[in-house]
Amino acid sequence: MNQTIRGYTLTQWLGSGGMGEVYQAYNDTTRQTVAIKLLSRLEHAERFRNEATVQASLRHPHIALLHEFFVEGGLFCLVMEYIEGPTIEQFTRKNGPLTEEAAWKILGQVASALAYLHRHQIVHRDLKAGNIKFGRQGNAKLLDFGLARLANSPRLTRQGHLVGTAYTMAPEQFTGESTSASDCWALGVLFYEMLTGYTPFGGTTESEIGRLVQKADYLSPIKLKPTLSRTCERLIDKLLVVNPDQRLTAEQVLAICQDPTQLDLPSWADPIRKLWGKLNF
Secondary structure, eight states: OOOEETTEEEEEEEEEOSSEEEEEEEETTTOOEEEEEEEOOGGGHHHHHHHHHHHHTOOOTTBOOEEEEEEETTEEEEEEEOOOSOBHHHHHHHHOSOOHHHHHHHHHHHHHHHHHHHHTTEEOSOOOGGGEEEOGGGOEEEOOOTTOEETTOOOOSOTTOOOSOGGGOOGGGGGTOOOHHHHHHHHHHHHHHHHHSSOSSOOSSHHHHHHHHTTTOOOOHHHHOTTSOHHHHHHHHHHSOSSGGGSOOHHHHHHHHHOGGGGGSOOTTHHHHHHHHHOOO
């Protein structure tokens, strides 16, 4: 390979996404290893710039760092922190579900990253196992801000178009709305997937998945993995809630990760809320 772009030598293809190809590279001057995303579809140029704008301001231990953005010979390039290791999706496909201890650790790290984003009025809108990598010592890093949006910023998606990945999308996203609560729904999906190896909302079509999501119709994770604690089940139930106003926030999830006994407190309203969310009127 060894193609050079503005002082970076590409050494290895790492993968592709909705907007471009990602390569491992090194800086010819500093010899620092980086990841470079190259835009492959020019119709996404504005969204690519948006990704650079959002990610450039972020400094958090569980969010991949953006080094620079440039356009070279008509080629749009994002230079990012290189994180060695698999995504959570790759890991679970190869090795099966994570241990409960490992899942709680990653959940806390991702919740910390989301809480940071939400404090800065940023909604990720595509949180999923394929967008989180294991770094050193099993630490998680959140990637891919291609769909991220600042609150009150102009829409880059046509009205009526779905934004996100169907099986991780919150009910309101199927009607074109995305808020910080939508990220918290995706956090519940992620936790379920890490613990069981399955997504809570299966389906062969987007509309089929959408019908299940909009009723929060999913199998208890304990049915898939009987050794799981009830605490895990309770947390998932408090995130996969149809009404976004009743979902836990990222800050609340972070607090629970630090002290899971908070979930042991009785809440007589939870079963009623869950039933109410499944009713169609």
